[in-house]
Amino acid sequence: MSSAQSKRPLQSAKCGALVGDVRVPGDKSISHRSLMFGGLAEGETRITGLLEGEDVLATADAMRKLGAKVTRDEDGTWHVRGVGVGALREPDSVIDMGNAGTGIRLLAGIVATHPITTFFTGDASLCKRPMGRVADPLAQFGAKFVTRDQGRPPMAVIGTDEALPITYTLPMASAQVKSAVLLAGLNTAGTTTVIEPKPSRDHTERMLRHFGVEVDVQVNDDGGRTISLTGPCTMTAADIVVPTDPSSAAFPLVAALINPESKVTIRDVCLNPLRTGLITTLIEMGGDITITNEREEAGETIGDLVVTGKNRLKGITVPAERAPSMIDEYPVLAVAAAYAEGETRMCDLAELRVKESDRLAAVAAGLAANGVIHRIEGDDLIVTGGVVPGGGLVETHLDHRIAMSFLVLGIGAEKPVKVDDAAPIATSFPVFEEMMAGLGTSFAPSNR
Numbered sequence: 001m002s003s004a005q006s007k008r009p010l011q012s013a014k015c016g017a018l019v020g021d022v023r024v025p026g027d028k029s030i031s032h033r034s035l036m037f038g039g040l041a042e043g044e045t046r047i048t049g050l051l052e053g054e055d056v057l058a059t060a061d062a063m064r065k066l067g068a069k070v071t072r073d074e075d076g077t078w079h080v081r082g083v084g085v086g087a088l089r090e091p092d093s094v095i096d097m098g099n100a101g102t103g104i105r106l107l108a109g110i111v112a113t114h115p116i117t118t119f120f121t122g123d124a125s126l127c128k129r130p131m132g133r134v135a136d137p138l139a140q141f142g143a144k145f146v147t148r149d150q151g152r153p154p155m156a157v158i159g160t161d162e163a164l165p166i167t168y169t170l171p172m173a174s175a176q177v178k179s180a181v182l183l184a185g186l187n188t189a190g191t192t193t194v195i196e197p198k199p200s201r202d203h204t205e206r207m208l209r210h211f212g213v214e215v216d217v218q219v220n221d222d223g224g225r226t227i228s229l230t231g232p233c234t235m236t237a238a239d240i241v242v243p244t245d246p247s248s249a250a251f252p253l254v255a256a257l258i259n260p261e262s263k264v265t266i267r268d269v270c271l272n273p274l275r276t277g278l279i280t281t282l283i284e285m286g287g288d289i290t291i292t293n294e295r296e297e298a299g300e301t302i303g304d305l306v307v308t309g310k311n312r313l314k315g316i317t318v319p320a321e322r323a324p325s326m327i328d329e330y331p332v333l334a335v336a337a338a339y340a341e342g343e344t345r346m347c348d349l350a351e352l353r354v355k356e357s358d359r360l361a362a363v364a365a366g367l368a369a370n371g372v373i374h375r376i377e378g379d380d381l382i383v384t385g386g387v388v389p390g391g392g393l394v395e396t397h398l399d400h401r402i403a404m405s406f407l408v409l410g411i412g413a414e415k416p417v418k419v420d421d422a423a424p425i426a427t428s429f430p431v432f433e434e435m436m437a438g439l440g441t442s443f444a445p446s447n448r
């Protein structure tokens with residue numbers, strides 16, 4: 001895990017055309033869930049394409065501590081022997097979830113309705129993030145929580161074996177909160193229902209079905225969804241092929257679009273419609289992106305993205321409703337906007353304030369350090385594109401997406417862009433630097 005002692009400064013300088021054919025690592029959301037659900041199922045789940053990033057490895061360790069047998073073959077296939085819903089073991093030590101918000105929040109849901117006490121901690125970033133958003137609904141099942149001030153980890157979850165089912169309307173668009181509630185419902189007698197006013201990524205719903213759980217999803221008149229399951233549920237082991245991560249594909253995608261002579265193919269990207277907001281937005285901005293070879297694999301739509309830099313991007317307004325389908329992509333969209341003609345307005349980004357860093361503040365600071373004109377109005381970010389002066393130092397605050405986004409900013413800037421710490425990139429995209437170098441970027445260690 002990253003720490004102040006092991007900061008790794010890196011800089012990115014202007015480079016020529018990016019050319020190549022790449023395949024980014026497995027999807028982080030699906031990888032976390034495959035290990036958790038495998039651990040809850042009866043039988044052995046085989047996982048191929050798992051993201052071997054720090055966040056997901058923390059979940060693998062957590063599932064081991066909770067009693068599942070998790071192993072990896074030399075060829076990269078993972079095996080999870082589950083214990084069955086209701087049969088998790090009380091961990092005999094604190095579970096360290098590192099930097100992983102998805103990991104800690106979904107696991108909190110799982111352990112909340114098991115008769116065990118679980119202690120969670122994480123790195124300095126995770127220990128600043130709010131857990132009240134999951135603790136509040138999970139307490140309604142009958143679980144008890146002890147956290148630091150303002151619901152921050154370390155956090156103890158005292159689970160219950162007499163859980164009462166709940167109906168919960170999400171106060172914010174959050175797949176993590178939705179998933180925590182549904183996962184608590186697995187070991188609860190009766191029907192657990194989540195109402196989400198805006199649809200968020202649905203990997204939990206899809207994968208629960210893959211493990212044999214009946215999940216009812218209704219689309220509401222306002223476009224939101226009502227999702228229910230009736231417990232106690234039995235889950236049956238099922239093999240998983242993890243598709244690649246659209247949130248990681250976003251970096252070579254934007255890099256190619258802002259670099260005029262580029263031509264890059266990104267293979268086998270997960271094109272789940274609740275994850276493709278960035279692609280829609282970049283196409284609206286005039287980006288030359290073609291989707292080829294579209295197909296269904298393991299319950300998800302997959303396709304190849306062929307991207308060129310031939311069109312100069314144009315500023316647009318990105319509507320608030322689109323935010324859940326591209327929530328992790330705003331930092332790199334802000335980078336695309338810095339090179340676009342005119343103004344790009346990104347609406348309603350309040351949720352960015354509670355990610356690995358306050359991403360709204362971190363993006364604004366990074367743009368300011370590199371001479372990019374921008375402003376924040378309420379929860380909207382407005383960026384005016386043009387020539388990017390660069391030359392600034394960006395603080396990444398233990399946030400992988402801030403680090404990768406500003407390294408992409410550097411590839412077209414007049415002066416190199418430095419990030420103070422590239423170490424957090426290993427949480428979600430351990431081969432980022434190698435892959436980007438293969439396309440022609442010019443990243444180099446920096447002494448700050």
Ligand SMILES: O=C(O)C1=C[C@@H](OP(=O)(O)O)[C@@H](O)[C@H](O)C1
Nearest residue numbers: 029102173174175176177327328
């Ligand atoms: O459920 C998930 O796998 C995730 C949900 C999103 O978080 P929120 O639920 O907080 O929006 C996203 O930012 C995170 O990277 C992964």
Ligand SMILES: C=C(OP(=O)(O)O)C(=O)O
Nearest residue numbers: 099100101102103328355
């Ligand atoms: C927000 C993110 O992840 P998490 O919440 O799982 O830490 C992310 O990967 O951008």
